[in-house]
Structure formats: structure tokens, C-alpha cells
Amino acid sequence: MRHLLFVVSIAVVSAAACQCGGSGNLCEATNCGPGLKCDPKTGGCVLDSAGTGGGLSGTGGGSTTTMGGGDAGQAVDAGGLDCPATCAGNAPICDRALGRCVACTATQGCSGSTPVCNRLWQGGLGRCQVCTDDNQGCASPTPWCDVTITPAAGCIGCRSTDDCPVPGTVCDTFGSRTCVVNDGGFGGGGGGNNGVIWGDGGVTNRCLPGATPTPTQCTSECAKGYVCQGGRCVLRGSSGPVQVTLRFPVAEDLDLYVVEPLPDAGTCEIYYQQPGINPTPPPIPIPFPIPMPNCGAKGWLDLDANRACNIDNVNVENIIYSPGIIPTSGRYVVRVNYWQNCSASMPVPYEVEVRANGQTRYFCGTFQPNQASGGSAGAGRFVADFVIP
Numbered sequence: 001m002r003h004l005l006f007v008v009s010i011a012v013v014s015a016a017a018c019q020c021g022g023s024g025n026l027c028e029a030t031n032c033g034p035g036l037k038c039d040p041k042t043g044g045c046v047l048d049s050a051g052t053g054g055g056l057s058g059t060g061g062g063s064t065t066t067m068g069g070g071d072a073g074q075a076v077d078a079g080g081l082d083c084p085a086t087c088a089g090n091a092p093i094c095d096r097a098l099g100r101c102v103a104c105t106a107t108q109g110c111s112g113s114t115p116v117c118n119r120l121w122q123g124g125l126g127r128c129q130v131c132t133d134d135n136q137g138c139a140s141p142t143p144w145c146d147v148t149i150t151p152a153a154g155c156i157g158c159r160s161t162d163d164c165p166v167p168g169t170v171c172d173t174f175g176s177r178t179c180v181v182n183d184g185g186f187g188g189g190g191g192g193n194n195g196v197i198w199g200d201g202g203v204t205n206r207c208l209p210g211a212t213p214t215p216t217q218c219t220s221e222c223a224k225g226y227v228c229q230g231g232r233c234v235l236r237g238s239s240g241p242v243q244v245t246l247r248f249p250v251a252e253d254l255d256l257y258v259v260e261p262l263p264d265a266g267t268c269e270i271y272y273q274q275p276g277i278n279p280t281p282p283p284i285p286i287p288f289p290i291p292m293p294n295c296g297a298k299g300w301l302d303l304d305a306n307r308a309c310n311i312d313n314v315n316v317e318n319i320i321y322s323p324g325i326i327p328t329s330g331r332y333v334v335r336v337n338y339w340q341n342c343s344a345s346m347p348v349p350y351e352v353e354v355r356a357n358g359q360t361r362y363f364c365g366t367f368q369p370n371q372a373s374g375g376s377a378g379a380g381r382f383v384a385d386f387v388i389p
Contacts, residue, residue, distance in 0.1 A: 091125060102126045114152050120382075129153040133197070133387075146177065147198060159197055160389060196356040197387040207364030208247055208351040225303030225318055236302055237320025241357055242327050244299075244334055246317040248350040253306045253340040254367070256317035256352075257380050260297045261330025268295035269377055270319055271337075272307065276300030279322055298325050309342040327356070331387050336365065337380030341372040352383050361386075 080096030087094050087101035093109050095102045103126040104110045104117035110128035116137040121127035129152040131137030131145035138145050138155035144163065147153045157178035158164055158171035164179035172180050215232035216222070222233035237243040246256040257271040270276050276297045303318040321327065334354060352363045363383045373379070 104128050118147075118153075127152070131155050142178075144197075162389065196359055197389075198354075198359075198361055198384065206351065206353075206362045208249060208349060223314065224312075225314065225316065235316070235318060237318055239323045240321040241323075241325060242299060242321045242332070243353075243355045244319045245353045246336055246350060247353070248315050248348060250344060250348055251306055251311045251313055251315060252338070252342050252344050252348050253309050253372075254317070254348070254350055255304075255337045255339050255375075255380065256301070256319060257333075257335040257337065258299060258319045259333040259335075260299055261328050261332065262296055263328055265330075268297040270297050270299055270301055271377070272301060272304050273376055275304070278302065298322075298328060306342065309340050311342065327388050329388050331385055332356075333385045334363075334383045335380030336383055337375050338367040338372045339374055341369055344369045354384055354386065356386055356388060 081099030082096070083094035083099055083101050085101065091101035091103055093102050093105060094100075095105050097105075102109075102119075103121075104119075105126070106117055106119070109126070110117050114128035114130055116129055116132050118127045118129045118132050129137070129147070130149075131147075131153050133145060133147055135143060135145045137153075142155035142157050144156050144159050145153055146156045146159075157176070159177075161170045164171055166179065168182055169179040170182045172178060215234055217231055218228040218233045219231070220228055222228050225236055226233040227236050235245065237245075244256065244258050246254060248254050255272055257269060259267050259269050262268055268274075268276075274295060276299055277294050278300050299319050299321045301317070302320045303314065303316055305312060305314040305316055334352060336350060336352060338348065346369070348367045348369070350365055350367070352365075354361050354363065361384065365381065365383065
């Protein structure tokens, strides 16, 4: 039971500090596309030799190049490992550095209007894009990549006013994404935190509108994780600079993870077993406080729903940051883990809302009933990442 695991982690401090990661199954967090399966040795997607083969639709806009050393009809990279099956369909290239079939590599598969490969797409399958998170494919006067532009990213002129070298200009972050003369119509003359950059495996519009019920009326009291504002119960954390919220429409045990960068260039993982420190914690109905494992994160897990299938029907997990806190610059990673199947016999959809400095994105996904796998530090499925300069 997860309650027991949590108590043990508190009693044994050294165990709480271990970032050993999950159950050791590299395929826990990988969701492969049609005709692909997860390679347990690498945790990446490879062509399923028992699947449909070449009947899959193509991914990306590039061409492939056949090089020596592969099977007949197989496109390969030079040198390295052979792939376990003939590569075809939406994974036509053998990435011989890893020994698996992919849509593209750093040197193959992409050309024309989508010349660079996003090698992180869909569990390592890859996708051809205009540009990638590290700004490959972009040059002056649009040197920065916005990976949220659909369908294949796009180059922009600025991410924040800090990217504008000409005095008196600011970045039009919600319009043209270029540097414009500040005539009073644009707010903020500086501050890199206005320029959050997003990376993901497919950002979408809001996917579970029913997962957020109409706020209930209140005078002072609300359910756990909510606060009474303007006569309505609203989720805590809305006034902070960063908020990550997981919602799901059924009573299952899903867990939210956020990996926060630290000023010393390390990271701190916020999740149920290391929830962080709430600077204004609610009263604890026990005779003595329990120290919560913490590794220095500014954020904390404020709401953990249906823990170990002790159903509370909240169906929301929420990691929040206090108002006035300046988020640490760096890369934040968001994951979701299906800890335990409580009663599901049908797919379990979920929605993750990520808000950073006023910009909000929604990410959608689904777990199958048989994908519940427990897990601790390092567990879960990649949902999104974002960079605060």
C-alpha cells in the first residue's frame, strides 16, 4: 500500500533521498504508436515484427536515405547496432546508435520545410519539424523555436523582451512574437521569466472539459485543495507564478510529477513521496508533525487524490507555487504516472494543465487499465517540459 511506502520513506531518511527510479521497467512510461512496441532494453519504440509492417502512415515531411550495412529495403544509419526488424512505415530508419527503428535521426529522414528531427517525439520515435527546442532550424531574424506552433513548430523573433537588443523595443509575446517598439500598448520592459518556452509530445486544446466542474458556492469553507474566493471554491495556486494540475474524470490513482531545476544546476522531483514544503500548511490532526521529504523545491504537491485507492473522488492533483516566488530559471519536466488500478475496466483519460507566468497549455493522454504499475521516484510518462529563462 502506498501509505505504508510513504511512512517507510519518512522513517528511513536515506531511502527518501534515493533517486533510484520506479520499478526498473523502462517501458512503464513509453506509449508507442500503432505498429510499434516498446523495447525493454532501451525504453524506446521499435517496429513490432509481429505487427502491420509497412502499412503505417508516414511521419514528418522528409525523405530517407538507404545506406550500406542494413537488410534489404531497410534504411539505416552508418555504423553501430543492427535493428531487430526491417524498418518501414512510420519508422523507416534504423538508428544504429540505439538499435531501433525511428522516423528520423539527426542526419536522416528530414528535408524541405521540416529539416530537423525532434528525436524526443512519442517515446523516441521522432518527428520532422521546422525547428526543435534547442533552436536548430532557426536563424536571424527569427532565431528562436516555438515548438507549440502546429503542426511542426516554427521560428519566432523573440521569446521575451530580453531577446530584443534594440533599446525601446519589447517582445510581442502574445501576437507576432517579434520585437516591436514599446508605444505603451505592450506590457513589461524586461524580465526573462516572461518568455517561457514549451516542449511537448503534441500540445492540444483542452481535452477534458468535464473534468473541471462548475465552482461551488461558498462563504468560507471548501473541499481540500480549494479556497473560497469571490463566493466560489477555486483550486489553490491560481495566484502563483507556476501551477501544474492533473485532472481525470474517474476515481483512479494517477500521480503528478514535476521535476524542478535548482540554482546549483541540480533538480528536485516533486511527487507524492517527496511533496515539498507548504509554507502555510493546513492544521495536521496528529500530536506531532511528520517531516516531509524535501530536496529544495520551491513548489509543492498541494493536492494528492485517491491515494492508494482510498477514494476521495477529488480526481485532481495540483502542484503549486506561492505568490511572489520567483521561479528558478531552467527546465521543468512534467510527468504522469498510473500508480494503481482501483476499478477501471475502460481507458482512463487525463488532462494536464500547465501554467507558467501567465501562459497556459493543456496536454492530453490516456492510460489503459493494464498500465497501472506503481512506481516511485523517476516513474511516469513524459507529458511536457518548459524552460523559464
